[in-house]
Amino acid sequence: MGNETVKSENIIELRHVMRQYDDNGFIAVHDFNLEVKRGEFVTFLGPSGCGKTTTLRMIAGFDIPTSGEILLNGKSITSLPPYERPINTVFQRYALFPHMNIYDNIAFGLRQKKVAKDVIDRKVKRMLSLVDLEGFEDRSVSTLSGGQQQRIAIARALVNEPEILLLDEPLGALDLKMRQEMQIELKAMHDKLGITFIYVTHDQEEALTMSDKIVVMSEGEIQQIGTPEDIYNEPKNAFVADFIGESNIFGGIMTGKLTTRFCGGEFVCVDDVPEGTHITAVVRPEDVEITKPENGTIRGVVTAVIFKGMHYEITIQSGKNEIVARSTKAVNVGDRVGICLEPDGIHIMIAEDHTNTFQVDINKDYRLEYNGQLLHASLTKLIKGGKRQEDGTIIDANGEVIDLSRIRVMASIQPEDIDMTDNQEEGLIQGNISNLIYLGSHYLYIIHTELEQDFAVYDEDLWNMGDRVGLIMPTEKMSFTIKK
Known part of the structure; x- marks a missing residue:
């Protein structure tokens, strides 16, 4: 009984999936393992060329894994062609039909399946309502803004009622304000429909804003899987810490129980790592407290101050180390300052061996x-x-x-x-x-x-x-x- 529950929870599973291109031997995705629960909003996040889109294409069926297996509802779909998978994809380039109006663009997939006219009409109107474009049925797609065209592309994918919607950098072509508005709309659509979204982006803010689960990728491999809070607060390695938000990353050593030394100072921390272990300490800028020089655990000189609206971004040189802080209080370039860190503002990771x-x-x-x-x-x-x-x-x-x-x-x-x-x-x-x-x-x-x-x-x-x-x-x- 327990096994049946697990199968019904996981809509998609990737097991040891690898994709190698024979022409040059390049491995785009290596030993990729992931479980996606029904109704989750999962985001693949990483820099360009890290294997995000290749993985998405393998789930869609546009690309076949060199090895490994992809399961849908517990059954292998590794070699199943795209048109036999209950999966639809929305691309960054919307690929709308310019010679068709909005209604016909959305209805296209249903007409290909020979769905009854009254059913098509009902479903298209529901989608137009969902993407807030009611009354636009007869408009040409060329008259729409980028955000409206993206909504039509999403509506065209959703009208087929897929079990899974794949979105490959769908907001990449939009300006910042429209991208932020569409993030909210996409999340609202997901919550309303309850279907599984798998989303690809290199934008950390998008991933943190919308996702239930984030898969951080680099060089074709998974670096960390977790909730946005886990990924931000408990990065597993220096790559994740550096890629997700702003981070100060320092090499150091554990000097005793719950004490560590880095940047020339000794700090109390909350991670219980054995004494003598070489570590990497991650400190977010908002956790750096600027004090008078005599009150700081370490001291330094302010080298840059940038006003960011809600706060100042302050760069401090302490010996060979550069430390970035965020503060609502202004300081001046050239000021000598002290720096204090609360124990829970220091995240300790065992140092990676880069030999x-x-x-x-x-x-x-x-x-x-x-x-x-x-x-x-x-x-x-x-x-x-x-x-x-x-x-x-x-x-x-x-x-x-x-x-x-x-x-x-x-x-x-x-x-x-x-x-x-x-x-x-x-x-x-x-x-x-x-x-x-x-x-x-x-x-x-x-x-x-x-x-x-x-x-x-x-x-x-x-x-x-x-x-x-x-x-x-x-x-x-x-x-x-x-x-x-």
């Missing part, structure tokens, strides 16, 4: 290479007691010949030991910046390289997303291990 590990090649002289370039390191020195024989083979300390086909050499290098350069020829490998996170005193960059390997790099300078860079990785900064 770069990658496989290197062994050439015919047993030298190590990567991306066709010598690393000035040899296999002989890596093998305990390794010696080169006259016939060219290598033996280990036991006198056994090393079979190169049965070993791999892995290299590791720390993010702070890699330098980025815009002179790509200087780099051991080249790539594009696919993500960046500001960590208070430096940036963490993720570089997606031509060998489909991602490298993490720390750098104090600000580069732009998408910049093409070379990565300088000195051999003396690398460590090597042999794996059989």
